[in-house]
Amino acid sequence: MKALTLVGITLTSGVIAGIILAFLNLGIVEPTIDKAIALEVQKQVSSGENVNMSELIDYRYWQKAGAFAGGAIYGAGLAALFGVIFVFTRNKLPGKNNKQKAIFLAGIMWFVLFLMVALKYPANPPAVGDPETIYYRETLYVGYIMISGLAALGMAVIWIKTRINSKKIIIPLMYAAIMVTAYAVMPSNPDKIEISMDLIQTFRVLTATTIGVFWGILGIIFGSLWDKFLSREQALEAKLY
Amino acid sequence: MDKLSYNLYTPKPTHTEMSTTKQSTVKALDSLPVVIGFLIAVLVFTMFVVGYDQGQLFSVVEGQSAFDTMWIHEFTHDMRHSAGFPCH
Numbered sequence: 001m002k003a004l005t006l007v008g009i010t011l012t013s014g015v016i017a018g019i020i021l022a023f024l025n026l027g028i029v030e031p032t033i034d035k036a037i038a039l040e041v042q043k044q045v046s047s048g049e050n051v052n053m054s055e056l057i058d059y060r061y062w063q064k065a066g067a068f069a070g071g072a073i074y075g076a077g078l079a080a081l082f083g084v085i086f087v088f089t090r091n092k093l094p095g096k097n098n099k100q101k102a103i104f105l106a107g108i109m110w111f112v113l114f115l116m117v118a119l120k121y122p123a124n125p126p127a128v129g130d131p132e133t134i135y136y137r138e139t140l141y142v143g144y145i146m147i148s149g150l151a152a153l154g155m156a157v158i159w160i161k162t163r164i165n166s167k168k169i170i171i172p173l174m175y176a177a178i179m180v181t182a183y184a185v186m187p188s189n190p191d192k193i194e195i196s197m198d199l200i201q202t203f204r205v206l207t208a209t210t211i212g213v214f215w216g217i218l219g220i221i222f223g224s225l226w227d228k229f230l231s232r233e234q235a236l237e238a239k240l241y
Numbered sequence: 242m243d244k245l246s247y248n249l250y251t252p253k254p255t256h257t258e259m260s261t262t263k264q265s266t267v268k269a270l271d272s273l274p275v276v277i278g279f280l281i282a283v284l285v286f287t288m289f290v291v292g293y294d295q296g297q298l299f300s301v302v303e304g305q306s307a308f309d310t311m312w313i314h315e316f317t318h319d320m321r322h323s324a325g326f327p328c329h
Contacts, residue, residue, distance in 0.1 A: 003272040003273060003276040007279065007280065029323050030319065033323075062316075063318050066315070066316035066320070067319040067320045067323070070321065073287045073291050074287065074288075074320055077286070080283040087277075114325060123322065124322070129327065129328050129329035134327060134328075134329065141326065207325060211323075211324060211325070
């Protein structure tokens with residue numbers, strides 16, 4: 001039963017945070033995506049391609065609806081990882097209560113799984129990206145996430161298991177050394193950028209912000225639900241024993 | 242693994258109630274690895290759907306044409322871009 005509670009609060013918090021992310025994106029990020037798609041269409045039209053604008057508008061409405069489904073799925077997936085890590089690290093995380101601990105962990109995960117990766121392979125709007133290189137770029141992206149994630153995991157294990165002096169300095173430095181090496185060694189995104197860098201930079205800043213807010217919301221909801229359900233169950237068990 | 246179950250099940254046993262608690266801990270050990278496995282499976286599947294599918298999932302039903310329509314890719318397209326995944 002308790003295991004089911006863990007699954008329940010994990011997936012619920014992820015789906016809610018993911019849907020909130022989709023709402024945020026609709027207002028903040030979508031205008032940039034629309035601009036990039038307009039550039040794509042402009043290019044198609046100027047190359048002589050026939051574009052049905054009415055169909056395109058309907059299609060974009062469908063895709064914007066899909067972003068909500070995508071947000072829920074994305075949220076559930078990252079929350080699943082978050083839940084697993086929280087179970088293993090809860091006693092070691094700083095914070096007076098589970099909400100604070102969850103927010104702290106969410107911040108770390110945003111930094112490790114999004115921000116560090118974005119420094120090497122930043123988000124791009126439509127109109128950037130060659131379909132021919134998609135599998136290569138996906139491999140690079142997953143590889144870099146794995147490097148950053150596993151390095152952070154390794155540092156967490158060292159942090160917990162060892163009692164070395166100045167670990168607050170040494171361990172972040174070790175993580176930084178791994179990431180600097182990975183940054184230098186991993187190949188760059190092979191695609192050429194042919195649209196305005198202003199649009200791309202705006203898109204990157206906005207997405208980093210909304211994904212950061214997503215992680216914060218995930219931490220708040222997850223920590224609150226943990227306090228509400230699991231802490232109550234633990235208290236109940238304590239009375240029973 | 243004891244640490245894991247302890248993390249979720251904080252109440253501490255008294256000596257006289259040790260047998261009941263032992264039973265409860267065994268329960269925790271039985272179910273938690275399953276839960277962790279399930280959550281990891283959710284992670285892998287959802288990230289594939291949102292970030293990587295190029296028609297593979299629907300090709301199981303639709304065959305080769307799924308790689309042209311890329312229904313899942315198109316439906317999650319805006320979230321895929323916004324979350325930083327490679328696209329197009």
